[in-house]
Amino acid sequence: MSPPWDDWNHVLKIDPDKELPPGTTYGDLCATGTDAIEVGGTMGITEANMEAVVEACSEHGVPLYQEPSSPDVVIDNEALEGYLIPTVFNAGSPFWITGAHKEWVRIDNGLDWERTATEAYIVMNPDADVATYTEADCDLDADEVAAYATVAERMFGQEIVYLEYSGTLGDEEIVAAASDATDEATLFYGGGIHDYESAYSMARYADVIVVGDLGHDEGVDAVRETVEAASDS
Ligand SMILES: CC(C)=CCC/C(C)=C/CC/C(C)=C/CC/C(C)=C/COP(=O)(O)OP(=O)(O)O
């Protein structure tokens, strides 16, 4: 059976540490036509703010996934369709590749493998919190990014390769190279998508575009435009 993200074009990522625009509710964001909601962020994440956002997004008819930035913020909530666990292929420390994961498995006795998948991140914006946090080597050419994508797919059997430009729009040549390098894996692209055009430019290459800050900064109309671009591409 193919994984659900095979059929997705668009994901909205909601950061529990960020505000929503005045007058916008979590329900409004769920109703933008996005294929799935990922709840996660790098800094300021707690079990309590995760729970609050997952509760607010539940029962709006859109599949909900938690994307934890560390083992201690993973929540057990039936409203979650699943857990998308990052592993950062170009991290500076093995802790962010397998170390945190080893600790999670060691500490948590009740992991629900049926609902758990990994995302093979390639972090590309050196100015993003996630790059600092994981000490990622972001100085990568298109051929190196393509090689990481191939390693993720062919050697590590990753179902999702996530090209992460969080906060800035990616280089089309690099996104195209990652797209050419992935065959079985679903290519997620995230970073700097702010309107129809930027969404379309990345959705041309990526299987799934991920929109983050736009939902917090601009709200539902802007997010809807990106949903439209993702389905037009
Ligand atoms: C083993 C478990 C359960 C967790 C470990 C998970 C790992 C490896 C986390 C590394 C960091 C990471 C990839 C977090 C995912 C969320 C993410 C990329 C958020 C976006 O980050 P930024 O945009 O840099 O952050 P802000 O927007 O919050 O500044």
Ligand SMILES: O=P(O)(O)OC[C@@H](O)CO
């Ligand atoms: O916030 P933006 O820049 O849209 O990035 C989306 C997502 O890839 C962040 O993890």
Ligand SMILES: [Mg+2]
């Ligand atoms: Mg960000």
